[in-house]
Amino acid sequence: MFMGMRQTGEFELLSRIATNDGHGENCSYFDGWKAYDSDPFHPKHNPKGVIQMGLAENQLCFDLIEDWLKRNPEASICTREGISQFRDIGNFQDYHGLSSFRRAIARFMEKARGGRARFDPDRVVMSGGATGAQETMAFCLANPGEAFLIPTPYYPGFDRDFRWRTGVELLPFDCYSSNKFKITQSALESAYQEAVKNNVRVKGVLVANPSNPLGTTMDRETLRSLVSFVNDKNIHLVVDEIFSGTVFDSPDFVSVAEIVEDEPGRFNRDLIHVVYSLSKDLGLPGFRVGVIYSFNDAVVRCARRMSSFGLVSTQTQHLLAAMLGDEEFTSKYLAESRRRLSERRRTFEAGLREVGVRSLDSNAGLFCWMDLRHLLEAKTVEEELKLWRIIVHEVKLNISPGASFHCSESGWFRVCFANMDKETMDTALGRIRAFMARAERHRATNEKKKKWAAAAALRLSLPRNGRRYDDILISPHLAMSPHSPLVRAAT
Numbered sequence: 441m442f443m444g445m446r447q448t449g450e451f452e453l454l455s456r457i458a459t460n461d462g463h464g465e466n467c468s469y470f471d472g473w474k475a476y477d478s479d480p481f482h483p484k485h486n487p488k489g490v491i492q493m494g495l496a497e498n499q500l501c502f503d504l505i506e507d508w509l510k511r512n513p514e515a516s517i518c519t520r521e522g523i524s525q526f527r528d529i530g531n532f533q534d535y536h537g538l539s540s541f542r543r544a545i546a547r548f549m550e551k552a553r554g555g556r557a558r559f560d561p562d563r564v565v566m567s568g569g570a571t572g573a574q575e576t577m578a579f580c581l582a583n584p585g586e587a588f589l590i591p592t593p594y595y596p597g598f599d600r601d602f603r604w605r606t607g608v609e610l611l612p613f614d615c616y617s618s619n620k621f622k623i624t625q626s627a628l629e630s631a632y633q634e635a636v637k638n639n640v641r642v643k644g645v646l647v648a649n650p651s652n653p654l655g656t657t658m659d660r661e662t663l664r665s666l667v668s669f670v671n672d673k674n675i676h677l678v679v680d681e682i683f684s685g686t687v688f689d690s691p692d693f694v695s696v697a698e699i700v701e702d703e704p705g706r707f708n709r710d711l712i713h714v715v716y717s718l719s720k721d722l723g724l725p726g727f728r729v730g731v732i733y734s735f736n737d738a739v740v741r742c743a744r745r746m747s748s749f750g751l752v753s754t755q756t757q758h759l760l761a762a763m764l765g766d767e768e769f770t771s772k773y774l775a776e777s778r779r780r781l782s783e784r785r786r787t788f789e790a791g792l793r794e795v796g797v798r799s800l801d802s803n804a805g806l807f808c809w810m811d812l813r814h815l816l817e818a819k820t821v822e823e824e825l826k827l828w829r830i831i832v833h834e835v836k837l838n839i840s841p842g843a844s845f846h847c848s849e850s851g852w853f854r855v856c857f858a859n860m861d862k863e864t865m866d867t868a869l870g871r872i873r874a875f876m877a878r879a880e881r882h883r884a885t886n887e888k889k890k891k892w893a894a895a896a897a898l899r900l901s902l903p904r905n906g907r908r909y910d911d912i913l914i915s916p917h918l919a920m921s922p923h924s925p926l927v928r929a930a931t
């Protein structure tokens with residue numbers, strides 16, 4: 441018998457990376473997707489199914505892209521008009537990428553930032569989405585066991601992208617709703633000192649601006665102090681700017697590229713890196729177009745070599761070079777996309793407000809950060825997940841609990857609103873309305889129960905002929921209502 445055929449468990453046959461949980465798909469963020477997959481909402485075929493509100497996809501402007509494609513059939517090598525380019529493009533495989541593509545995407549990045557930042561096409565390195573870009577960043581900047589600080593709440597994919605295969609660690613530090621989850625200098629400094637005390641080598645700070653899940657942008661002062669912090673410590677700053685083109689309201693988006701350029705010579709540019717992708721701003725996650733942009737020549741060189749593992753297909757580059765090179769189209773697209781996102785956000789937020797649900801003030805992104813803290817009996821992760829299960833399985837909305845974003849305060853949920861049509865969003869709002877009405881009835885019942893219990897206790901403590909408190913007595917059957925702190929909601 442061969443050695444390899446001996447009865448060995450799967451865990452001995454495969455590598456540690458293959459068998460560990462680094463992908464993170466067992467967290468509640470992905471669990472909700474599974475619930476959706478097994479019972480997806482369809483207005484006609486499955487109107488009681490789960491509505492997917494856990495996907496940060498931008499589906500509001502497909503018509504604009506489709507329209508451009510119809511008007512420019514030669515941009516695709518798979519059309520009669522474009523087939524003459526088929527052989528050249530099908531054969532091209534230089535990992536620098538098509539120069540026309542790098543030029544067009546650099547220009548698009550500038551436009552998405554209101555023309556206030558400059559991007560050099562020669563520093564654009566391709567990757568398989570921002571997912572691949574994050575991993576390449578981690579590979580270039582840190583060794584296994586070294587760490588990056590990251591403010592909470594943060595996009596759960598970072599745990600997979602930055603850490604899983606690289607062995608790099610993320611050290612979260614908490615931000616709070618009391619200041620709109622802004623990063624403070626003291627939280628950053630104490631996270632750094634704590635790591636030093638524990639003999640962990642901190643190689644940098646990782647942030648997403650605009651934030652996923654908050655939908656907020658970092659103000660110039662905070663961003664500048666972050667740059668100043670990494671400069672003082674001589675560590676890196678990676679800013680994921682994947683949502684930069686979704687900023688639909690003031691204040692304007694400030695890119696880290698702007699900060700670096702504002703004060704030439706003030707900061708060490710070699711420490712500053714940007715991650716970008718077309719998955720959100722252009723709503724094309726299926727195209728897997730990511731960008732690693734670094735001000736550090738050595739990082740650009742190394743990332744470019746590594747990009748062989750995750751290139752963007754030349755066919756896609758060719759098409760996008762033409763589309764993003766069309767200045768009139770990109771200007772109109774960005775403006776219209778922002779207008780539609782703003783409108784969607786406003787309508788959704790107003791619908792929530794009507795039923796007494798608040799969300800964090802936001803000006804960007806494809807989601808809102810909904811505050812259901814008042815529905816939790818206790819401010820714990822367990823209670824938050826209990827509520828989340830009811831919302832997923834009974835209200836039939838797949839939203840994402842704050843815990844999956846490592847949020848330090850229980851009761852926040854991320855709700856995506858740009859991956860569906862208006863009618864589906866209205867259905868979702870209707871379900872939230874019904875759920876909140878039940879929650880309110882439940883709260884009122886509980887309130888009465890408490891009063892009743894208090895009155896009963898008081899009556900017991902009074903002499904037999906003492907004053908009666910029947911006026912505040914509630915029907916005793918209420919005492920038998922379930923003890924769950926949460927309302928049992930129906931759709």
Ligand SMILES: Cc1ncc(COP(=O)(O)O)c(C=O)c1O
Binds near residue numbers: 568569718725729730
């Ligand atoms: C902050 C952030 N970074 C990266 C990604 C991954 O994007 P991509 O589809 O380009 O890999 C996402 C996706 O949701 C994200 O929210």
